[in-house]
Amino acid sequence: MPNSKLDATDRRLLALLQGDARLTNVELAEKVNLSPSPCLRRVRRLEASGIIRGYHAELDRRSVGLELTVFVGIKVERHHEEQANAFREAVVKLPEVVTAHLVSGESDFLLQVVVPSLVAYDAFLTGTLLRLPGVSDIRSNFAIQPVKEYGILPLTD
Amino acid sequence: MPNSKLDATDRRLLALLQGDARLTNVELAEKVNLSPSPCLRRVRRLEASGIIRGYHAELDRRSVGLELTVFVGIKVERHHEEQANAFREAVVKLPEVVTAHLVSGESDFLLQVVVPSLVAYDAFLTGTLLRLPGVSDIRSNFAIQPVKEYGILPLTD
C-alpha cells in the first residue's frame, strides 16, 4: 500500500510541487529547510510511492485554439453493467474528453469536453457522444467564464 | 498579444510537456529532433508568451487523505451583478474548491470540491457554501469513480 504517512515536510513539498513542478531541487530544499540530498530523496520517495502521480504543463486553452469548454452530463441505460463498461472504455479514448467521472445524482457521468468551437462541439456531440454505447440523455453546460482553474489540492494533516 | 502561431514542433513540445513536465531539455530535444539549445529557446518562448501557464505536480488524492470529490452546481440570485462578483471572489479563496466555472444551463456555477470525507463535505456545505453571497440553490454530485483524470488537451493545428 502506498501511504507510509506524510510528515509536515512532505506536505510542504507536495504543496510546493503542485504550485510549481519546475522548482529546482536546490530551491525546494531551501524552502523546506533541508539540504538538497535529503530533499531529493523525499521527492523521489513521493514519486515512487505513487503519491506524486506525474508532472504536467498547464496550457492556456485559448492560445492553443481550444475556445470552448463544456461540462457534459450523460445518462446511460441501466441494467447493463457491460454497457456501462463499454461506455467508460470509449470515453477514455476520446481526446476531447479531458476529464470524466461516474457520479451520483441526475446524470450518471460528468465529462469535461474541450473543443475549438461551437461547430466542433456540435460535430462531437452528434457524431461521437450521442453514438456512444448506452447513452440515453445528454445535457451540455457551456463554460462561460473560468472562475478558478487548476486549483491546487488542499493538503490537510 | 500572446499568439504568434505555433508550428508542428511547438505543438509537439506542448503535447510532451503536458504529459511529462519533468522531461529534461535534452530528452525533449531528442524527441522533437532538435539540438538542446533551440529546443530550450522554444520552451522559454512558450512560457514567456503565456501559452505554457505553469507546471504542476499531479497528486493522488486518496494518498493525501482527500477521499471525496464533489461536483457542485450552484444557482445565485440574478439581478445583482455585485453579488455575482462577490460570489466569485469568495469562491476563489476557498481551498476546497479546486475548479470553478460560470456556466450556461441549469446552474450558474459549477464547482469541483475536494474534501477528506462526507462529514467534511457536510461541514463545508452548510458552514461555507450555503453562506456565500447570493446562493439560492445547491446541487451536489458525488464522484463515485474517476473514469479519466488529467486528460491532456487535444492539440489541433
Place this chain on the structure above:
DNA sequence: TATTTTTTTGCTATTTTGTGCCAATTTTAA
C-alpha cells in the same frame, strides 16, 4: 530569380543542478 534581411539552428564554454556515497546526527524503541 538573385539578394538582402530576418529567423532559427547547432556548437562550445561555463555555471548550475542532479545524484550516489558515507559518516554524523537525530529519532525511535527497548
Place this chain on the structure above:
DNA sequence: TTAAAATTGGCACAAAATAGCAAAAAAATA
C-alpha cells in the same frame, strides 16, 4: 540509558541548463 533504525548533510562526479556566437535556413524584397 542504550541499541537499532531512520534521516540528514557534505562531498565528488555526472548530467543538464544556459549564454554567446557563427553558420544555415527561411522569408522578404526588389
